[in-house]
Amino acid sequence: MRRPMARTLTALTAAALLVPAIASCGSDEPAGLVIYSGRNENLVKPLIEKLEKHLGTNVEVRYGDSAELSAQLLEEGDETEAGLFLSQDAGALGALSKEQRLAPLPQGTLDKVDPAHRGSAGDWTGVSGRVRVLAYNPGKVAAVPNTVHELVKPEWKGRIGLVPTNASFQAFVTGMRVLEGDETTRTWLKGLKANEPKSYENNLKVLEAVDRGEVSLGLINHYYWYEQVAEKGEAKVHAKVHFLPKGDPGGLVNVAGVGILKGADAKQAAYAQKAVDFLLSAESQRYFAEETKEYPLAAGVKTAAGVPPLETLQPPKIDLGKLDSLKETLAMLQEAGLV
Helix, strand or coil: CCCCCCCCHHHHHCHHHCCCEEEECCCCCCCCEEEEECCCHHHHHHHHHHHHHHHCCCEEEEECCHHHHHHHHHHHHHHCCCCEEEECCHHHHHHHHHCCCECCCCHHHHCCCCHHHECCCCCCEEEEEEEEEEEECCCCCCCCCCCHHHHHCHHHCCCEEECCCCHHHHHHHHHHHHHHCHHHHHHHHHHHHHCCCEECCCHHHHHHHHHCCCCCEEEEEHHHHHHHHHHHCHHHCCCEEECCCCCCHHHCEEEEEEEEECCCCHHHHHHHHHHHHHHCCHHHHHHHHHHCCCEECCCCCCCCCCCCCHHHCCCCCCCHHHHHCHHHHHHHHHHHCCC
């Protein structure tokens, strides 16, 4: 459902030259709202269709990678046709906020979401959350690590699965850089590389490899396991998941979020604001909880059955807007030989 992100520094600097895929949910009438979406079309299309009915106007969506769309929006500036940016990742929103390309959100909108899950400048908000976890095979792991720092120990050589080209993995590495510094992170990455981890196409492939015992454990987002359990039944999923305690960087909570673009005309900005509030409504939050097994962040909606409530976890405390330094993270991953 969710796509891996394979990027190089060259690709990022050339992002503004890319033309996103365009999809319109309504008629051939001019769009009242143009959305740049870093979230996969298969994932959000049902919500976009509901949004279009809610707004009573045609909605045009341009799909692409969150980091590339963010770079493109910076290039377009006030000339952009977009009114709303829907990002898979907080870092892409943080990059726009840093350059003051997002309009302030009303306090009433901001108050719907905990400050930990929205931008500190008040110009973007998370709409759904995901937690980094360790997927492990109980038949191959006697004691599950309580920190990602244990993964560089010799006993894990050849036993780890990951997706170093994936946006969520790269956001986690960026989070480690913010929390523990570049040198600690660089040393950890080199140690991880020395342990010869197995790289996969996406997080689901990692989970499947753990499930069949090809690797002992893998670094993924929590919802992949819960989606598999919902689809197959827990008895048929051999892998288990472990939520890392005590603020470990491997337990990062990241968000998908939205921001209204500066430069949008008054009419589109009004539609964009209504869209933000719709995505924070109970209807949308239930969709994220039940359909994608992500964490709802507003409207008092509970997590899906079996998913531990967000307030019971012990994630690291971090300003998610600081996850915007993707170029530096990519350079570090390249230096370590992981991408």
